[in-house]
Amino acid sequence: MVSLCTSSTNGYESIGEPKSQQIYDSENDQILCHIFAYKKSNCRSFFYHLFSILLAFIPYIVFRAYPRFKAQFKYKQCHIEIAEIFLVCDNHNKCTIQQVGVTSVNLPHFGLRGTVKYFFHQRTKYVWVPATNSFGTLNQLLWSQKTCDDYVENTEVLSNSEYLELFNLYGPNKIEVEVKTYWRLFVEEIFNPFYMFQAFSIALWCFDDYFIYALCVIILTLFSSITSLIQTRKQSESLHDIVESSRCHEVAVLRELYRGETCMKINPEQLVPGDLIVMPASNFIMPCDAVLLTGQAIVNESVLTGESVPVTKTSLHSGTEAYSTNTHKRHTLFSGTDILQTRYYGGESVIARVVRTGFDTTKGHLVKSILFPSPVNLQFHKDAFKFVFVLFIIAFIGMFYCLYLYLLREAPLKEILVRALDIITIVVPPALPAAMAVGTVYSQNRLKQLKIFCISPPRINVCGKIKLACFDKTGTLTHDGLSMNSVIPCNDAQFFDPVTDIAELEVQSEFVRGMATCHSLTRIEGQLNGDPLDLNMFEFTKWKIEEPGMVETNRFDMLAPTVVMPAKRPTKLKLAHDEKEFCAQDTQIGIIREFSFSSTLQCMSVICKDLVSPNMFAYTKGAPEKLFALCIPDTLPKDFQTRLSFYTARGYRVIALAHKNLPTKFKWKDAQKAKRDKIECNLHFLGLLILQNPLKDETVPVITQLHQANIRTVMITGDNIMTAISVARDCGMVDAYADIYILEVTESEDEAPELLVKKAGSGAQPDIAVIEIYNQHCHIAMDGKTWGKLRTYYEHLIPNLLVRGTIFARFQPDQKTQLVVALQELDYVVSMVGDGANDCGALKAAHVGVSLSPAEASVAAPFTSGIPNISCLIWLILEGRCALVTSFAIFKYMALYSLIQFTTILILYTCHSILGDFQFLFIDLIITTTLAVTMGRQGPSKILGAKRPMSSLVSPKNLVPLILQIVACAFFQLAALYYLYQQKWFEPIPDQGQDEIVVSWENTVLFTVSCYQYVILAWQFSKGKPFRKSVLTNFWFILNVVSLTAFVTWMMLSPCKKIAEIMELMPYKDLEQRSFRYLLVLFPVAHFLASGFIEMFMSDRVWLKKLFQCVSCKTRPKNKYKRLLRDNEFVNYFNSLQISR
Known part of the structure; x- marks a missing residue:
């Protein structure tokens, strides 16, 4: 396999000097991690600790958050071979520091003796490989x-x-999910830089005797962090319980002891690669990955693939090619899968050799994808940090101004420090994250009422920006399985009318016999199991099946076969009047050999023998286009393509059936040696099977709503590509008249296989002469095999294919994850809805993962829906848009609240005044907190529109209105103060003494005007449409606004003596001051009109966006996927691809 980067076949790549290395997994074609080598340095370590202690331990916290800086500061870089410490960075540039360990190994059989260096990263053990010096x-x-x-x-x-040496090297065979204690989770949480800033702010407030608000912030912070800890702990416990529930308790292995080879039962944790497992007869959960050496096994791999259809695993064949669990998966038993039944002739044991244990197994990789998901880079959070950084800069400017004023006044050092530092807590409010979480909490509660549960509340905001929705098929878009619609028999190259009742067909007709035998069904504990298509087809025949040991089968001159026979039933129609009637109970057909279904060949075949006939015969079923080429032309009806097009265009799954009489001399041994291509040729066409995969009732309207909202839909399924295409047309994911092109690769052994393309459901001809794609009117479909080849040989084409790809079939769990990540790299905000454990990785990787299953997938998914259909996604998007708009509104409100207070404080500091404690408390607790809490209660709009809310806080179209609001607030405060200065009776605060005066006209005017401003901005930021309900539906917010407005008006116009004393306001006195107070109300009224104008005509307006695009000379879209859709060069390339025939 060719790597994505330049690497050696040994699986590593050196980066520059041998002080670093890129560890590469050639089997799975991916870079695992980057490592940088360091060794301990006493000198550096001394200065590291000294520096941290001198700066009050703050560097310890910083270095804990940024291990890359810690490694560079504390350790010395060195050659990889002598490293004592590794800085390990994953593919997402998340770094950790790992210690290098040493262990002794004595395995001469493997050519390995001496000591081996190792380190752990994300539950994987990496060791020094002497052969490659890496x-x-x-x-x-x-x-x-x-x-x-x-x-x-x-x-x-x-x-x-x-065994002891291998156990020492590999460790126990267990997938352990650590469940951290609440105390440990709490300690890790409080060392977050934000919580440290909160602790600093609370300490400063307590030092300044501002206890009440400090207590409120402590309570809010504790509530938020405890809720987060409980959710984290529950998630870990759920995953731990699921992993533990899928373990077996003992396993039989062959070991060489002092008395010779013996079979012994051991704890599965003691297994090591190289052990030989003796497989039990049934009901066994695989504790490891193992290659099957003898016999066969029937396995349920739904935990890995999501398909409940049992899979038959056969023993590994001889060959000189390197063994790989991916290449030889038909011979590999995977960890966590359920072994339903094992079979071997003569009562011999079924043996498998362990190849992988613990987290190195396929199940281990699945669990790791849940424990260490791809990080979701949320634009809103990035912008919020940028905005907070700007607030810090503003705070430092204000702090230096404050220092200048108080130094000029020769104030005491304590007062200077407290007032200066207090500026930082005013401009960067510690309650900001708690306030921003309010809207998300309300949305989470509303979703809970809809039976949609969330374990990652921040993801609710992301739901509002979904641009692409991915869906699993079976159990998500459709009900489980297929249902038989009808069959269309054919005789003498003529189609009969569709038949919906098997009683209308003759028992002995080749068509019925073909339906009864051409399948891969098997009985497990008396229950018939197999592909849903096979089950529906067989049940339609009303025949029954018996397997070896159930009946006497020595009449077939061979080892016991599977036998099918018709049940007693009346017949309504004879296909051939001269055909001899047989009694149903005398008909028994043995299935001698099965050629399993191949997605490449698109068909399957069986060789059979009838009890009453010495001859053998074969039946083949598969894709109609495939059998069209395999059948004798004279047996094909002239209207074959017309009939086929009629049903495929209506979304039915169509299967063709054919048969072939084998030569008289063809015996059992010939059947076992026969080549498949010799059987599947010169067939006689028998007819068509018409099946449907019924959609859930909610699927079509939901897909329609998503398309109307300009949200692209994609199907990612483990099912057959033709079935997926059929369902895509049925549900409206692909328009009825849109073209679907299936992308394939050749089976060439060359380094770069050739890309082929064919048109699905093309109509009259199976082969298409011309391929033409258009950006908005075509869809590309591909399977997992093609995806794997594209990632290896044509990686540069993947982005262009993904923006046009709609159907991705036969995708393995890791491929689903790869696809979701690849779509995210194109700047899509991706949601994934699935119901199986095979969706876990994709659900975790997606920006928004929604599980319709209460089991494994729910542990990985941020959202779990009790609604068993995709309508839950509509509610999530509506709530997400509402929560995102609310978060934006609250963030802007909290930012402006801090800047309003910052402006007020700086003006008062200049005037030798300050806000009183109860004034601070009234603003911070009564006004701001209650408004922030109640303004988040607005529910979502019921209409899912095409417009999405803004995602960037720092975009010009968002910043300009915000800056104008800040300017307006400062202007009206200064205007009110200027109006005060014009009053003849006004006497300013004398610029004498060091203590600030609270009770003053400057204080009263700025305090009351600013209180209005907090209420005004809360109202302006609470607009409803198009993403929220009208603000008038928010009863508690309206009540709050009216109450606060009335109370502030009362304080401004005529406060009673007691209120004036508590709030430290100027008391109500003579008539001249009364007229001033009444005219002062005009300033808040004017501010209300000005801020309303800014929000109505400038905030989030198209004209402002286009203006900035024009000014910045923007010529192409920002999002990568939009730019790719304009790539005409790729369109020309795709149109030139060779046609698959």
């Missing part, structure tokens, strides 16, 4: 060169000494 995985150290022959021909068991 670090790699344990498999690269011991198993990377093993061929199929090495496994098949080597039947030796591990000796006790080899």
